[in-house]
Amino acid sequence: MTQGVFRALADPTRRAILQQLRDGPRGVNALAQGFEMSRPAVAKHLKILEEGRLITVEQRGRERLNHLQPEMLAVAQRWLGFFDAFWDDKLANLKLEVERDDD
Amino acid sequence: MTQGVFRALADPTRRAILQQLRDGPRGVNALAQGFEMSRPAVAKHLKILEEGRLITVEQRGRERLNHLQPEMLAVAQRWLGFFDAFWDDKLANLKLEVERDDD
DNA sequence: ATATTGTGAAACTAATTGGTTTCCCATAAA
DNA sequence: TTTATGGGAAACCAATTAGTTTCACAATAT
DSSP states (O other): OHHHHHHHHTSHHHHHHHHHHTTOOBOHHHHHTTTTSOHHHHHHHHHHHHHTTSEEEEEETTEEEEEEOGGGHHHHHHHHHTTHHHHHHHHHHHHHHHHTOOO | OHHHHHHHHTSHHHHHHHHHHTTOOBOHHHHHTTTTSOHHHHHHHHHHHHHTTSEEEEEETTEEEEEEOGGGHHHHHHHHHTTGGGOOTHHHHHHHHHHTOOO
């Protein structure tokens, strides 16, 4: 699960797609207009985003609307959260250094 | 900057390396023992982590100690934070799945 | 009925990735 | 001074990635 999310986030086009989808669901063509690449290329990115469960697809007639599904971003946030303690420790150590650096 | 970070995080070995480094700085050989791959392979991952500025290298004699530098993880966290507005009550359902996740 | 639109699928390509083995060098220890 | 250790660099390889063009097809619009 974690792998699917981080893999999906690794590509700048895919991250941009997610940001686009914050404004509402979009079809492949609408999305592809925002990028300098062909529709099939964007379609492949969407597939990877779908595999990572960062988007869901709603079929409406001949249209396929790609919806942002931000729940999985929480997986990434949670993983990163495990380092917050380290971050805090480092800041604390730094603080100590600063405090006895009064000469 | 964001690209370097997300690229570095895309590989499970690299994420595992970062987790290892939470316990303190390590040389390539020490790290490589934790994975079923050769030292040069791990060295390449370290290089990518360094390019993404997720680690720093301290040269001590013939040893090169790789230090976790968690500041850049905040870059990823900030990017993900832009989606916080989208979170809804589906998060509760997700929590169950997350808790039995490996990787 | 016909034309247009939104999309998927296949086949192909170039570049990148993730790994290997081998060899070499500098530092540290005997 | 010789040996052992920690690690870089090169050359190579297979698989994956990110893109392309072309074709096909079903749903909508005229």
